[in-house]
Amino acid sequence: MAQKILQGKEDIYRGITIWTERNPVTPAEAPEILKRSIEQWTAENVHGVWFKVVNKDAFWVTILIANGFEFHHAQAGYVMLTKWLPTNKTPTLPRYPFTSVGVGGVVMNSKEQFLLIKEKRGIYLGWKFPGGLADPNEDIFQTAKREIFEETGVETEFETVITMRHTTSISSYKNVGDMYFVCAMKPKDENKIEPKRCPRETSACQWMTLDEITNLPSWEFHRFNKSILDAYLHWKQSGRKGFHMDKFEIPELRRSWSVYTAD
Amino acid sequence: MAQKILQGKEDIYRGITIWTERNPVTPAEAPEILKRSIEQWTAENVHGVWFKVVNKDAFWVTILIANGFEFHHAQAGYVMLTKWLPTNKTPTLPRYPFTSVGVGGVVMNSKEQFLLIKEKRGIYLGWKFPGGLADPNEDIFQTAKREIFEETGVETEFETVITMRHTTSISSYKNVGDMYFVCAMKPKDENKIEPKRCPRETSACQWMTLDEITNLPSWEFHRFNKSILDAYLHWKQSGRKGFHMDKFEIPELRRSWSVYTAD
Numbered sequence: 258m259a260q261k262i263l264q265g266k267e268d269i270y271r272g273i274t275i276w277t278e279r280n281p282v283t284p285a286e287a288p289e290i291l292k293r294s295i296e297q298w299t300a301e302n303v304h305g306v307w308f309k310v311v312n313k314d315a316f317w318v319t320i321l322i323a324n325g326f327e328f329h330h331a332q333a334g335y336v337m338l339t340k341w342l343p344t345n346k347t348p349t350l351p352r353y354p355f356t357s358v359g360v361g362g363v364v365m366n367s368k369e370q371f372l373l374i375k376e377k378r379g380i381y382l383g384w385k386f387p388g389g390l391a392d393p394n395e396d397i398f399q400t401a402k403r404e405i406f407e408e409t410g411v412e413t414e415f416e417t418v419i420t421m422r423h424t425t426s427i428s429s430y431k432n433v434g435d436m437y438f439v440c441a442m443k444p445k446d447e448n449k450i451e452p453k454r455c456p457r458e459t460s461a462c463q464w465m466t467l468d469e470i471t472n473l474p475s476w477e478f479h480r481f482n483k484s485i486l487d488a489y490l491h492w493k494q495s496g497r498k499g500f501h502m503d504k505f506e507i508p509e510l511r512r513s514w515s516v517y518t519a520d
Numbered sequence: 521m522a523q524k525i526l527q528g529k530e531d532i533y534r535g536i537t538i539w540t541e542r543n544p545v546t547p548a549e550a551p552e553i554l555k556r557s558i559e560q561w562t563a564e565n566v567h568g569v570w571f572k573v574v575n576k577d578a579f580w581v582t583i584l585i586a587n588g589f590e591f592h593h594a595q596a597g598y599v600m601l602t603k604w605l606p607t608n609k610t611p612t613l614p615r616y617p618f619t620s621v622g623v624g625g626v627v628m629n630s631k632e633q634f635l636l637i638k639e640k641r642g643i644y645l646g647w648k649f650p651g652g653l654a655d656p657n658e659d660i661f662q663t664a665k666r667e668i669f670e671e672t673g674v675e676t677e678f679e680t681v682i683t684m685r686h687t688t689s690i691s692s693y694k695n696v697g698d699m700y701f702v703c704a705m706k707p708k709d710e711n712k713i714e715p716k717r718c719p720r721e722t723s724a725c726q727w728m729t730l731d732e733i734t735n736l737p738s739w740e741f742h743r744f745n746k747s748i749l750d751a752y753l754h755w756k757q758s759g760r761k762g763f764h765m766d767k768f769e770i771p772e773l774r775r776s777w778s779v780y781t782a783d
Contacts, residue, residue, distance in 0.1 A: 330593060
């Protein structure tokens with residue numbers, strides 16, 4: 258065997274990315290090839306090495322950890338490890354996302370009733386607005402629509418973002434935060450608003466008037482939900498657009514964003 | 521050796537979490553112990569298995585992948601793999617965060633000049649507002665303050681969120697999105713606003729009047745930055761609070777959030 262070196266893709270930050278699936282190597286020869294590659298990259302002044310290990314090449318993980326690589330992130334199908342080579346420069350490898358996004362919706366119908374649910378699992382929080390975690394590639398309003406439909410069977414349309422709750426540390430994982438957006442939504446068709454609760458996620462689901470909600474004891478309608486309701490009523494009375502969404506496109510950069518701005 | 525079973529922590533969703541550091545096992549005995557453990561968990565109707573492998577126990581990764589585990593996420597120090605045991609139920613294991621959070625700031629001083637920078641690396645985008653990626657445990661306004669200070673040397677205070685740009689897919693990783701908040705900020709001390717550019721990140725940094733900005737050619741001040749400036753001026757003229765922040769605490773649940781609401 259010749260003096261094989263791992264082949265990868267260079268980036269504008271003096272980094273190199275190695276995909277194991279493009280570098281077929283046996284577990285026996287891997288440590289020696291890695292050693293030679295690191296020597297060459299160091300000589301070439303490579304800064305950060307990104308090493309993507311796909312499931313079938315999982316044997317690489319032990320070897321990389323033994324050679325000073327660190328876990329960066331993982332998704333179904335692969336784990337990414339990194340190593341910063343310069344000994345005289347501070348590492349500047351970017352972090353992987355650590356913020357979870359959830360979206361809920363306040364839905365009011367033409368009779369001024371609000372759509373509320375009770376969750377089946379978790380800490381008992383009484384009646385609340387439907388919502389849940391975003392899926393990848395979903396815009397805020399898409400998550401709101403999907404979650405409301407899944408939990409209540411009611412189809413809705415997006416109006417505005419009323420409020421956003423940010424927690425910088427949640428208990429599930431270390432160094433992870435959570436953003437929860439609450440949208441004002443309206444029924445897509447006022448004639449099709451009969452709630453059908455989701456047997457897997459919700460234990461109850463119904464429309465309630467403002468009076469009915471206001472008369473609930475505090476453990477059946479928590480303070481935070483009350484503050485959301487107040488923010489919704491404030492927005493509705495103001496006649497303004499609130500933190501509303503517009504699409505923004507820059508064709509020459511092939512970029513398209515949803516932009517939320519307070520009117 | 522007795523019929524050893526991996527010991528973990530059960531959760532309210534019929535899940536179990538195994539930490540390798542609390543289950544010292546040799547690479548040779550690991551496959552058999554894992555097999556027995558999975559048999560027992562299946563018999564006990566465990567749904568999701570969470571397997572946290574710390575760096576020193578990296579040998580577990582190959583064994584877990586070979587036994588149908590999948591990568592869930594990783595952070596420096598460990599990788600988490602999961603396996604859903606029920607064959608007749610849809611997996612409901614929650615996703616790891618996939619949204620990156622960045623924050624920038626529009627800073628106007630008492631002479632109605634705006635603080636602008638040019639970045640040192642990346643695609644040339646001309647003059648722009650300072651900002652960057654959030655760090656873990658940072659609130660939006662903290663990121664704005666820190667990034668503006670790092671890039672310009674100017675200390676600022678938070679006023680409101682003017683706009684938020686959401687991209688549901690970015691090119692760096694698959695299934696990852698990005699939220700970029702732009703805040704209105706003001707100098708902490710009007711007598712200490714001399715810009716000191718960051719030699720590592722910025723190639724230029726200065727205050728410019730609205731006229732000077734308006735006279736820049738489009739490649740020196742991009743359309744998106746123009747839209748941010750317009751949103752800032754709109755907010756300033758309205759005299760309203762915009763998408764402003766309040767702290768919200770529920771002592772009985774030991775929870776504290778930053779809540780952003782459009783006034």
